Amino acid sequence: MQEDSKDKIHVYYGEYYRSLFNYGIKLINNEDVVRDGIQDCFYNLWMNPEKLERIEKPRNYLIGTLRNLLLKQIASAKNSSGLDEIHAFEVSTQEAIIDSEIEAINSQKLQRAIDTLTPKQKEVLYLRFYEGLSYEEIEQITSTNYQSARNLLSKTIKNLRKAVLVFLMFF
Amino acid sequence: MESNKNILEELILDESFQNYVIHNQEEGKWQHWLEQHPQDQENFKKATAFVNALKFKNQEISQKQINDEIAKFDIRVQKEQGNPSGKVVSLWKRALQLAAIVALLLATTFVLYKFPLYQPEEVPVAQTEIIIKKTALGVKSQIRLPDGTLVKLNSGSEIRYPSRFDGKIRSVELLGEAYFQVVQNKSKPFVVSTSGMKTTVLGTSFVISSFNKGSAEVSLLEGSVLVTSDKEEKILKPGQKLSLNGNSIEISNYDYNEDFGWKEGILYFNDASAEVIFEKLKLWYGVEFSFESIDLPQLKYSGFYKNQDLETVLNGLGYSLKFDFEIKEKMIKIKFN
Numbered sequence: 110m111q112e113d114s115k116d117k118i119h120v121y122y123g124e125y126y127r128s129l130f131n132y133g134i135k136l137i138n139n140e141d142v143v144r145d146g147i148q149d150c151f152y153n154l155w156m157n158p159e160k161l162e163r164i165e166k167p168r169n170y171l172i173g174t175l176r177n178l179l180l181k182q183i184a185s186a187k188n189s190s191g192l193d194e195i196h197a198f199e200v201s202t203q204e205a206i207i208d209s210e211i212e213a214i215n216s217q218k219l220q221r222a223i224d225t226l227t228p229k230q231k232e233v234l235y236l237r238f239y240e241g242l243s244y245e246e247i248e249q250i251t252s253t254n255y256q257s258a259r260n261l262l263s264k265t266i267k268n269l270r271k272a273v274l275v276f277l278m279f280f
Numbered sequence: 281m282e283s284n285k286n287i288l289e290e291l292i293l294d295e296s297f298q299n300y301v302i303h304n305q306e307e308g309k310w311q312h313w314l315e316q317h318p319q320d321q322e323n324f325k326k327a328t329a330f331v332n333a334l335k336f337k338n339q340e341i342s343q344k345q346i347n348d349e350i351a352k353f354d355i356r357v358q359k360e361q362g363n364p365s366g367k368v369v370s371l372w373k374r375a376l377q378l379a380a381i382v383a384l385l386l387a388t389t390f391v392l393y394k395f396p397l398y399q400p401e402e403v404p405v406a407q408t409e410i411i412i413k414k415t416a417l418g419v420k421s422q423i424r425l426p427d428g429t430l431v432k433l434n435s436g437s438e439i440r441y442p443s444r445f446d447g448k449i450r451s452v453e454l455l456g457e458a459y460f461q462v463v464q465n466k467s468k469p470f471v472v473s474t475s476g477m478k479t480t481v482l483g484t485s486f487v488i489s490s491f492n493k494g495s496a497e498v499s500l501l502e503g504s505v506l507v508t509s510d511k512e513e514k515i516l517k518p519g520q521k522l523s524l525n526g527n528s529i530e531i532s533n534y535d536y537n538e539d540f541g542w543k544e545g546i547l548y549f550n551d552a553s554a555e556v557i558f559e560k561l562k563l564w565y566g567v568e569f570s571f572e573s574i575d576l577p578q579l580k581y582s583g584f585y586k587n588q589d590l591e592t593v594l595n596g597l598g599y600s601l602k603f604d605f606e607i608k609e610k611m612i613k614i615k616f617n
Contacts, residue, residue, distance in 0.1 A: 115357065119350055123515050126346045131338040144349065151353055152360075200336045238334035241302040244295075 114161050118151055125168050128240060129175055135198050135235065136179045146182070150174045169242065173250040198228035200235055226268050287320055291327035301331040343517065343531055408446055414438045415456075418566020425452070429470070430461040432543050435563050436491075456491050459543045476524055477509040498522045499539040537584065545587040551580045557597065558614075565590045572615045577601075 126147065133143035150171055154161050164170055183196060201220060223231065229251075236242045236250065291297050299305040314324055415421050415433045423431045427445050437456025445451075450470045462470045462481060472479045474496050498507050499521040507514050507522050512529055516522055521534035537548040547564060549557055554576035558569050567590065579601055585593050594605050594612070606613040 115354075118353065119515075122346055122350045122353070123517065126349060127338075127341045130341055134339065148349065148353060148356065152356060155353075155357060234334060235336055238298070238302065238331060239336050239338065241299075 114155060114158050117161060118155055121154075121167050121171070122151065125171055128168060129171055132172055132235070132240070133175055133179055135200055135232075136176070136195070137183055137197075138199060142182065143179070146175055146178045149178055166246070168240075169246055169250055172236075172240070176250065195228045195232060198231040198235065200231050230264065230268050287317075288323040288327055291323060292330050297327065298331055301328050302335075343514070343520070347514070409443045410440055411443055412438065412440050416566060417563060425450075427465065427468075428463040432459040434458060434542055435566065457542070459540075477507055480506045480508070495526070496524045497539075499534040501536075501540065547585040547588070547593065549581050549583045551582055554579055554581075554601070557581060557601075561590070561593070567610050567612055569612050569614055572613075577616055 129147050129150070130143060133146055134140065137143065153174065154164075154171075180195065187196070200223065223234070226234070232251075233247055236247045237244070242250070296306060297310065300307065300310045310324075314321065317324075413421070413423050413433065415435055415437050417436045419435055421433045423433060423439065425431060425441055425445075426443060427450055429450075431439060433439060434457035437454070437458060439452060439454050439456075439458060441452040445468065448468065450465070450468050451473065452471070453473045455474075460470075460472070460481075470481050472481075477496055477498075479498055498505065498516065500516040500518055505516050507516060509524055509529065511527065514522055514529065514531065516531070519533055521532050521539065523530045523532070535548075535550050537546055538550050541548045542564075547560070549560070552560075558576075561567065562569065581597070581601060583596060583600070585596065590612075591607065594607075597603070598605055601616075603614050603616045605615070
């Protein structure tokens with residue numbers, strides 16, 4: 110039984126470690142802290158065999174757990190009481206070339222548009238476009254901390270719309 | 281102009297369009313949309329680029345880094361649980377947890393080599409015979425295993441399997457190269473033994489080839505697979521290839537056509553030397569080559585032939601590599617100009 114759970118966790122490492130690391134490093138730019146955080150996530154899961162048995166979407170569950178862990182750490186380091194405040198979410202845009210004939214997206218300008226978003230909004234964008242999660246899944250991951258995830262999402266979409274408009278000016 | 285921007289904006293914010301770019305979902309719907317809106321082709325491309333740009337930059341993480349983290353986890357579990365058996369991991373149990381669809385490939389040259397069946401204590405059940413199927417050079421064949429698994433055997437290869445899979449695992453031995461479509465059975469992992477290593481899968485399809493003692497290759501198409509040698513265990517991710525050479529194991533990315541093309545009749549050379557080319561042709565067509573000079577010219581060639589006969593291939597090669605040839609039944613004379 111113990112061996113089975115351990116095997117399962119090994120497989121989850123292979124499947125989700127890249128996602129977890131890349132997500133975590135955007136919350137806090139410190140590789141050691143992120144690595145330890147991921148270890149704690151997996152260890153907690155191992156200590157909770159019932160959860161491990163019934164877990165439906167391991168990726169979402171693990172991202173959510175890592176998020177809580179890291180935010181708690183950041184809060185205690187900052188001595189702040191707002192436990193679940195996201196202070197930063199640092200993303201940089203991919204160099205995207207549309208077509209050799211058409212001009213490439215000016216990624217610097219797109220980056221500037223994205224920098225106008227709040228960290229929470231950037232996080233939503235990241236989970237949506239990089240992890241490919243649905244809005245519902247994003248809500249589940251973040252809802253433990255946000256009173257109204259729905260509001261946040263619609264705000265983000267509004268802001269994305271603004272960012273899109275800014276972006277369009279450069280075409 | 282303004283309406284152009286609206287269409288672009290609408291596309292970017294459309295959840296179905298996003299899913300199309302992110303997950304390749306509903307491809308048909310968006311192809312259809314493009315056909316209906318030929319004037320918006322430009323907007324479509326821009327919207328795709330925008331969504332792609334939002335995938336953001338991410339750090340590459342190697343399999344080794346992940347394996348190191350797994351090792352750390354194991355150590356921590358052992359320490360904090362005081363579990364002395366923590367290090368002993370049952371391979372087939374671990375294999376149970378691996379994902380379903382798998383494709384692999386092993387090996388290079390051509391020495392036949394025999395090895396014992398995996399977990400021999402499971403095998404001797406009454407009336408179970410070992411069946412041996414071989415293909416000659418230049419011939420490929422297709423076999424159904426007792427569990428329904430489909431095997432495509434490449435030229436000059438041999439597979440051994442029991443007439444019934446009675447044990448806890450489905451164990452086969454391979455000398456040479458084969459493609460497997462494994463029938464899924466979570467309680468009976470499928471294990472392929474080749475020279476120096478074993479490949480454990482649960483999944484549905486993979487390719488293996490192993491011709492040479494002490495060297496082998498596994499290329500994974502989909503899913504995940506556990507490879508074990510005497511010294512090491514590795515879990516491969518799709519797109520990765522594991523090469524075993526003596527004691528050293530290396531993981532890299534493979535070229536699909538090079539490793540999997542043969543099962544679709546694709547003869548593929550990627551920056552190949554003359555030695556590699558003629559060795560491959562020998563195996564593929566079951567012929568022998570003779571050369572006028574002892575040293576083959578130093579050259580590199582890339583090319584792609586699908587379901588072609590030997591003469592067509594030699595014509596193509598001869599033109600690029602500058603040689604003439606003469607076919608006498610199974611013997612081919614090559615003269616470089």
